[in-house]
Amino acid sequence: MGNIFIKSDADLAEMREACKLAARTLIEAAKLIEPGVTTDTINRFVHDYTIKRNAKPAPLGYRGYPKSVCTSINEVICHGIPSDRRLLEGDIINVDVTSILNGWHGDVSATFFVGEVSDAAKALVTVTRECLNLAIDKVKPRTRLGDIGAVIQHHAESHGYSVVRDFVGHGIGRHFHEAPQVLHFGKSGRGQRLLKGMTFTIEPMINQGDFRSRILDDDWTAVTIDGMLSAQFEHTIAVTDDGVEVLTAFDEPLLNCDIFK
Numbered sequence: 520m521g522n523i524f525i526k527s528d529a530d531l532a533e534m535r536e537a538c539k540l541a542a543r544t545l546i547e548a549a550k551l552i553e554p555g556v557t558t559d560t561i562n563r564f565v566h567d568y569t570i571k572r573n574a575k576p577a578p579l580g581y582r583g584y585p586k587s588v589c590t591s592i593n594e595v596i597c598h599g600i601p602s603d604r605r606l607l608e609g610d611i612i613n614v615d616v617t618s619i620l621n622g623w624h625g626d627v628s629a630t631f632f633v634g635e636v637s638d639a640a641k642a643l644v645t646v647t648r649e650c651l652n653l654a655i656d657k658v659k660p661r662t663r664l665g666d667i668g669a670v671i672q673h674h675a676e677s678h679g680y681s682v683v684r685d686f687v688g689h690g691i692g693r694h695f696h697e698a699p700q701v702l703h704f705g706k707s708g709r710g711q712r713l714l715k716g717m718t719f720t721i722e723p724m725i726n727q728g729d730f731r732s733r734i735l736d737d738d739w740t741a742v743t744i745d746g747m748l749s750a751q752f753e754h755t756i757a758v759t760d761d762g763v764e765v766l767t768a769f770d771e772p773l774l775n776c777d778i779f780k
């Protein structure tokens with residue numbers, strides 16, 4: 520993955536716009552989520568909304584990925600490919616939007632409820648969102664990457680859940696995926712120290728059961744090996760002088776997602 524690219528204030532001003540667009544796109548896409556809607560409909564919306572704003576959907580054509588957004592339902596951990604699959608009452612679905620605006624990337628995702636979902640699904644989604652929030656709260660200069668992984672792992676495992684190992688957060692900026700890798704597990708006090716101007720995602724994937732994943736024959740869709748549920752939230756953040764800026768923060772509550780911060 521190479522060097523960590525430190526962003527100047529001028530870089531951040533540009534990157535902030537890409538991140539705001541990604542967050543706004545997710546807010547609007549969330550309004551489509553209801554039983555009967557296909558994931559292709561979500562894909563078409565994200566694609567058109569992005570193009571109309573002179574931006575590009577980063578997933579489209581990325582390493583051969585065929586669509587403009589990832590839609591990961593129930594046991595799908597990440598990289599679910601939109602299709603004619605209709606959302607069903609009781610599903611949980613992660614929608615992961617990455618926008619490229621003026622050469623900068625913004626990457627954000629949330630897990631939504633389709634109609635009424637089980638208490639078990641709600642609990643998993645709530646803990647997953649808490650994992651992301653706890654991790655964001657750790658971000659400031661001198662914090663180590665291991666501190667981020669440790670707080671996520673501790674919170675997830677203390678609720679009886681497991682942390683996916685095969686997919687990680689990442690530096691982001693002019694490139695979709697830059698150094699460093701941001702593991703969602705690990706030991707506090709270990710790993711790279713954070714520096715002002717670093718920009719990266721934190722995107723914990725938390726499973727009800729086994730942490731292991733396998734990839735379907737489409738070469739993208741990652742699912743839990745036991746078929747149990749997986750949830751994920753993602754923000755793109757910047758390390759500031761004394762803390763963190765959530766570049767993909769939502770300026771309106773997300774519909775179909777009763778967690779908002």
Ligand code: MF3
Nearest residue numbers: 578581584589598615617626
């Ligand atoms: N948005 C995902 C991430 O958070 C990456 C998706 S890669 C794609 O890093 F090709 F599937 F879009």
Ligand code: CO
Nearest residue numbers: 626720722753
């Ligand atoms: Co990401």
Ligand code: CO
Nearest residue numbers: 615626627753
């Ligand atoms: Co993403």
